[in-house]
Amino acid sequence: MTDCVLVPVDGSPAAQSAAEYASEQFPDDSLTLLYVIIPMVDYSRKRAYPGYTQDDEFSNEREKGEHILGTTRETLPDEVSVVTEIEAGNPAQTIIRYAETNDVSQIVIGSHGKQGIARFLLGSVSETVVRRSPVPVTVVRPTE
Structure with a gap:
């Protein structure tokens, strides 16, 4: 029986490096590429574009996620088993919840390497996942 390795992806070089690393280090396991849609609190575009709704925004984000998942999948070796998933929510919490409820054995996550004030203000998804992950x-880090 193969293990499930969760690889959150967001289209960044760091996420791409994580997917490549996971496919190299866990070639016999199943990789789950997870894209997380971050719900928008203020749909101000809705006011600027009559008829634009939250459903439109969610649909646009889902299409973006499908594109990122497909692009990431194409870069991995064909013999690697890959499943793609899209979830919505806070990225760190969603990644942890997915790991808890889907029999994940390992998470491989990219780090953008934010430091200083950017890290303080924005937080770090990878840091939160490391601290709270059940696996x-x-x-x-991204390869340069």
Whole structure:
């Protein structure tokens, strides 16, 4: 039986590096590429564009996620088993919840390497996942 390795992706170089690392280090396991849609609190565009709704925004984000998942999948070796998923919510909480409820054995996550004030203001998804994950986490920096 193969293990499930969760790889959150967002289209960034860091996420791409994490997916490549996971496919190299866990070639016999199933990789789950997870894209998280961050719900928008203020749909101000709705006011600017009559007829634009939250459903439109969610649909646009889902299409973006499908594109990112497809692009990431195409870069991985064909022999690697890959499943793609899209969830909505706070990224760190969604990744942790997915790991808890889907028999994930390992998380491989990219790190953008934010430091200083950017890290303080924005937080770090990878740091939160490391601290709260129920399974081992490998953090991968983007290859340059």
